[in-house]
Amino acid sequence: MTSEEAVSAVTATENSMPEYALSFDNVSFTYAADSPFAVKDLTLNVKRGEFVSVLGHNGSGKSTLARLISGLLQADKGKVTVLGLDPSDKSQVGEVRRHAGIVFQNPDNQMVASIVEDDVAFGPENLGVEREEIGRRIDWALKTVGMEEYRHSTPTRLSGGQKQRIAIAGVLAIRPDIIILDEATAMLDPRGRREVTEVVRKLNKEEGMTVILITHFMEEALLADRAIVMNRGELVAQGTPEEIFEMGDLLQTYNLSLPEIGVIREELRKNGIDLAPCLRAETLADEIAAYARDRGIKVNCPAYMPEQTAVHYGGEWDISIENLTYTYSRKSPFATNALNGIDLEIAEGEFFGIIGHTGSGKSTLVQHLNALIKLPQAEKKYKKPKLRKGQQPPVESHIYVGKYDLSDKKCPWKELRSDVGMVFQYPEYQLFAESVFDDVSFGLKNFRPDLSREEVEKAVRESLEVVGLDYGEIAEKSPFDLSGGQKRRVAIAGVIVTRPKILVLDEPAAGLDPKGKKEIMELLHTLHRDWCKTVIIVSHDMDEVAENCTRACVISRGKVFACDAPALLFRRGEELRSLGLDVPLTQKICEGLGERGIKIECDMTAKGLCEVLTAALSKGAENA
């Protein structure tokens, strides 16, 4: 098709423009005859140019919507219409896909080419668009998502957010009228999530595209004109994002949780401080300032400096890392420095957070702790480098974990690995055995082949129970028949079954919905209390670290940027932002209050902040 034809085709649709971009008329769908409805009696109309967000827990049927719209699935009952076309009709489905593009969850699994521009070209090539026009579309699409300088890059070297923006560009190059994002931000770090939502907002406001944003992050739903809530395949609520947030506790019955800001407002309301609904940290700060002004309360705590948290070293399982450096693909043209001299001490009994965005070196760092990456001196083939006269010997890296010296060639690696348990990102993807029992006992049998059948069974039973699963019900099942959340619990059980003293988890809550996240963090606290001595989590979610950790360090460009208790660490908001990191919501509220002349002792947990605020506001009232 030439560009003129393309233009005339668009005008043709515009002339006979149906009122709705898409509509569902009493639609039902099941994946198998005996399984419950994935979508049930759904009626929904979306106007052209509207921005609708679809909220729902994992498994609420929200992703099925996207597949029904683009004809990847066909409705069992009812009718789906996309710009007047029927996606279940074989002769129309091609046209539907030309007008409604989908961006999927995993950025890696939707790219076909190893060069960015080739991948963006894929859609128009399929449509038989002529060469020069494809070139223009690539220019435009990459510019719209702000990735034009990466045109000749390869996707493997891009961050998650950048990859997902390329995926959006790939859909834009088809020139659709509707763009559907099917949990497109679920696998991204906060920075990537911001990049993607910014692009989506722009597409809606500036390009006038109809946007369907499927997500379980309530914060993202804020961008939309209208939010709808799905629960077990049914549409249970719809309205402006504000109206949805006002539903409060009702959201929990739909397995959605109130966003952090709602939790704080709710908590304050219980303490007698009633504020108007608000969606952002600044508006909440405004509300509090107004509340104080109306009642003549002046809050001005003297410059507050929280005490240095005392860290008690000298425990049996302290970790000490000295000058750790690491280079990937050494001696090749692709050599990259992952770590540039890390010094870090973690005491026994801490709930420690390691923060940093993708590529900061944090995963490389933790893999040293159980010698998945060995120090150079510990390698079998290592020989001391011969020094020329007068040459300084290079500074060596050292790691000590409890009684283990990781720079020693004779360190008992197996025992080390059974004492330092490590849960990788998306651990459920590493399940392999025929039954849950076999999978969980895998590590135990490797580390302690001498155990009797009864002892193994006892250990497996205990670890499954501590992660909140029922042994009798689940042990003989195939791990692949479980739900996503259950799989992750089984995978964690498979690590803790050896009773490690130190448990390291890389992004334990990645990809979970808010409820799942909360449950996993609760589980980690249980493990920290009853099961392991030290828990270390690698995370890019600042709220998660602020709420849960006793101490945290920020890794940036392979170095420790700062290491402190959250209350002290997150005060350095400006510096963290300059590293491209975010700060927790609580810090944002404190900053907002500070700008409005209200100075309080900022506590980084939501609950702590509410107590401080309540105390300050009521004390100020007494003074007045």
Place this chain on the structure above:
Amino acid sequence: MLKDVTFGQYYPADSFVHRLDPRTKLLFLITYIVMLFVADTFYGLLLGMIVLFAAVAASRVPFRSVLRSVRGILVLLAFTSLLNVFFHGGQTLLAEWGIIKIYLEGIIFAVFLMIRLVFLVMASAILTLTTTPVSLTDGLESLLYPLNFIKFPVHVFALIMSIALRFIPILMDETNRIINAQKARGADFESGNFIRRIRAVVPILIPLLISALRRAEELADAMDARCYSSAKKRTKYKKLRFGAGDLVAALVVAVLIAGIILFNVYAVAIWPAAAPYVVIS
């Protein structure tokens, strides 16, 4: 670690050879290999060597990177050549043990064969060192275009190659992650007898297989959603273009072909005395 394998052994640099059209390089390599086997004089091989070294120099790839490609199969090459020493007939008998007879011609032929094979491997290495797998695929697709006329789906074939290239690094990363995760659970891949080692691979292979299938399913959906249909006529955005450099390469090929054929014909006339040692019979 798998991460240390620089995939496809591409050596990034900006050189004359890097900039050549992949089709030129492919055709050059094919011609070069054919000519190596056409040549039956050491003069010809000398010409081949000059061309080879010139190509290495023009590619700005360190010579030892090119040599490294030979190292791995050196034993195999040496063994093949050695067999020829024993089984190649001739007139000048040098030694004899029972049924084994060693002729001068046999030794000359073995040396000749060895050089031939080393050059072949080195020339192929120059291609892969200077051409990204992606442009190699593009070149191959373009060269295979005529097969369309016998209804061979060239673009489907090219797409399969392209997707494979795209997912190799992803799956290598994933394999690494799975290996590490199972190692963290005490799996041991390095000790034990053969059967034990085979069994130790199961905890890696099964998750990898499941992940690959899941990715394939998601990719298929994404391709469908981006209007892919193997039946429809597609266009191609990327067009390969020959440049001035390719003309130079063509010239070199012409010299190579002419030179080797001339040497084959006139070798004896150049230096009659050396002929028995230079010309392969």
